[in-house]
Structure formats: C-alpha cells, structure tokens
Amino acid sequence: MDFTFKIDYLLVGLMQVIGFFIQGTTGFGCTVIAAPVTNGLLGTTMGVPYGTAITIPFLYYLAVKGRKDISWKDLGKIVVLCAPGILIGQYLFYQISPETAKVLIGAMVTIIALMNLHKYVIKPLVIKEMDDVEVADTLVKRTFRYGCLILGGIVHGAFNIGGPLITVYTLEAVKDKKKFRNTMTMLWVVLNSWNLFNQHQNGAFTNELNSALLIALPLAGIGFFFGMRFLEKINREQFLRIVYVVLLIIGSNMLLSNIPWTADSKMMSMIGTAIVLAGYTFNVFKKRKVNVEKLQTR
Known part of the structure; x- marks a missing residue:
C-alpha cells in the first residue's frame, strides 16, 4: 500500500477523538457525530466506508471485553427485528430521497430527545420535581418502542442512520448503563461487519481511504479510552442525560441540515x-x- 498524507485526513482524525469519546461512553454516536466533518472533507463515497471501518477494531475490542455485560436476549430481539428492515431498506435506498428520510428521522429523534431531557434534566434539576411512581409499561409504549426498532432497521439499511431509533428501543429495554453500552456495541459489531463486507466487495477501500484510517486510528483510540473511563465515573441519571443530549445533537443536525x-x-x-x-x-x-x-x- 502506498501511504498518502493529507491535512484533511488529520482533521478528520482529530474529529474522531470527540466521536469516539462519545462512543466509549454511550456505545453509539461516533459515526454520526463525526459525519459532517468526515463527509464534508472526504466526500460521501470515501466518508461512509471510512465511518464503518474505523469503528471495527474498537467495537470488537469492547464486545470481547464486555461480553459478560451484554443483554443477549434484547440483542437477539434487535437483530431479529432489524434484519428484515435492513433488507427492505437496501431496496428502498433507490426509491426514497435520503434528504426526506433524514428530515423525518431527525424530527422524530429530536422530539424524543427533548421529551426525555425534560424528564431527566429539567424536572429534577430545574423544576425540582421527582417522579415517585414508576409509570406502567403500556401496550402503546411497547408498540412505539418496537416500531422504532423496525423503522431503525429499515433506515439503517437504506442510509446507515438507523442508530438513533434503535437506541430509543434499547434505552427502555436495557436499564443498566454498562449493559446498554455493551449491547449497543455488539449490535454495531453485527451491523457494521455486514456493511464493511459489502463496502469491501464494492471496492471502497482504496489507498487514500486506508491512509486516512491509519492516521485516524490512534486518535480515535485516545477518545475511546477516555470515554470508557468516563463511563465508570457517572451514575445512570447522568448517563441518560448524556445519551439524550447526544441524541438531540444527532437528531437536530439531521433535521436542520436537510430541510430545504x-x-x-x-x-x-x-x-x-x-x-x-x-x-x-x-x-x-x-x-x-x-x-x-x-x-x-x-
């Protein structure tokens, strides 16, 4: 392989420090958080496989390390319900405008994030109101969660942006913060390995892409390491606040940047x-x- 250095590769790599800090803490978000910089500097043809490939070593490391803290039952549900959606999404990729899909998904994720930030941040910290009674898990709520999961599989198969919707389901299904992160990690091992195989078969891995990955991997490792350490120092309430802030950033960016x-x-x-x-x-x-x-x- 002929190594190529460009300043854009370094800038994209520096963005991975932030993205992988979030990934190490929450178990999701690195690709979408870094996407505006990655795709802006590298272009989508190179940026999409770049985002897939750079996550693989860290996902496999965390999956092996945290294999005892994975909710395998919930992971099985996620994979089973997402798999048909991914196949449907790969077909719909040629039928639906990516901008339209991003606006709709962005609006939904933004609303969900705002509602939960009100619940976990504004009510206890500003209004000084605590929920003493646990709200029952109704049929409507379960239907909504599973609907998010199925829709997440479809849009992930079509545009690789299903993560926020899948997260909505997993947050309710997996209460423990470590199990949540490790279950999400194992899910991305499955989905990103499949995407990586398809991208490799389509000839996406050029010398330029491989050079950009070599520059970014050490920087991503720094962010990932500190994200994992940060998770150890926060409680579930703080964890949920961070997750919903990340979802708000992802959702609002997806919504606002794609409205004409x-x-x-x-x-x-x-x-x-x-x-x-x-x-x-x-x-x-x-x-x-x-x-x-x-x-x-x-």
Whole structure:
C-alpha cells in the first residue's frame, strides 16, 4: 500500500477523538457525530466506508471485553427485528430521497430527545420535581418502542442512520448503563461487519481511504479510552442525560441540515421557536417556584 498524507485526513482524525469519546461512553454516536466533518472533507463515497471501518477494531475490542455485560436476549430481539428492515431498506435506498428520510428521522429523534431531557434534566434539576411512581409499561409504549426498532432497521439499511431509533428501543429495554453500552456495541459489531463486507466487495477501500484510517486510528483510540473511563465515573441519571443530549445533537443536525430552507421559512421557524421557548421557560419557572415553596414548608 502506498501511504498518502493529507491535512484533511488529520482533521478528520482529530474529529474522531470527540466521536469516539462519545462512543466509549454511550456505545453509539461516533459515526454520526463525526459525519459532517468526515463527509464534508472526504466526500460521501470515501466518508461512509471510512465511518464503518474505523469503528471495527474498537467495537470488537469492547464486545470481547464486555461480553459478560451484554443483554443477549434484547440483542437477539434487535437483530431479529432489524434484519428484515435492513433488507427492505437496501431496496428502498433507490426509491426514497435520503434528504426526506433524514428530515423525518431527525424530527422524530429530536422530539424524543427533548421529551426525555425534560424528564431527566429539567424536572429534577430545574423544576425540582421527582417522579415517585414508576409509570406502567403500556401496550402503546411497547408498540412505539418496537416500531422504532423496525423503522431503525429499515433506515439503517437504506442510509446507515438507523442508530438513533434503535437506541430509543434499547434505552427502555436495557436499564443498566454498562449493559446498554455493551449491547449497543455488539449490535454495531453485527451491523457494521455486514456493511464493511459489502463496502469491501464494492471496492471502497482504496489507498487514500486506508491512509486516512491509519492516521485516524490512534486518535480515535485516545477518545475511546477516555470515554470508557468516563463511563465508570457517572451514575445512570447522568448517563441518560448524556445519551439524550447526544441524541438531540444527532437528531437536530439531521433535521436542520436537510430541510430545504428559504429566507421566509427560516425566519418563521426562528420566530416560532422563540415563542415556544419563551412559553416553555415561563411554565418551567412557574412550576419551579411552586415546588421550591413546597420543599421549604416541609
């Protein structure tokens, strides 16, 4: 192999430090977090297989290391329900616009992330309200979770962006933070190995791609190592907050970067968002005042 150095390869590699810190902590997110930089500098033809290949050594390492902390039952459900969707998605790749799919998925993931950030961040830390009663797992909730899982398989097969939807299911199914990360890791071992095989068969691995990977792997390793150490120092509540912040970043970026904006639509969106945020903030601090007064009288 003829090694090639380009400054773009180094810049993309530096982005992997951030992406793999998140991956080492949560078990997902490195490819999507780094995708704007990766695809922007390398192009999608090289960037997509790059994102697949760079994860493989770390996924296999963590899968072997954490094999005793994998929820095999839930992993089996995920694989079984995603597999048909991946095959369907590979067919739909030629039928659906990637931009349309990203807008829809981005909107769904953003809404889910915002709802859960309200639950795990705003309610306990700002409003000072705690959920004392565990909410029952209803048929509607289970249907929603499995629907996210099936849809996640379809969009992953079509556009390699099903991770956020699959995460929605796994967060509810696997409560322990280490089991969640290791179960997600094992899932990406399965899915990314399949993608890597297909990409290799299609001739994606050129000298340029291999050179970019050699530069980035040590940098990714640094981020991954510190992400794994960080997971040891946080509790489940902090872990969930980090996961939903990551999902919000992924979902909102996927949504906003694929909407065909015009000057008028952008202005209307900004005004609407400002009004909604103002109303939400007013309501939050109104509830906070009531709860603080209750706590002071106890």
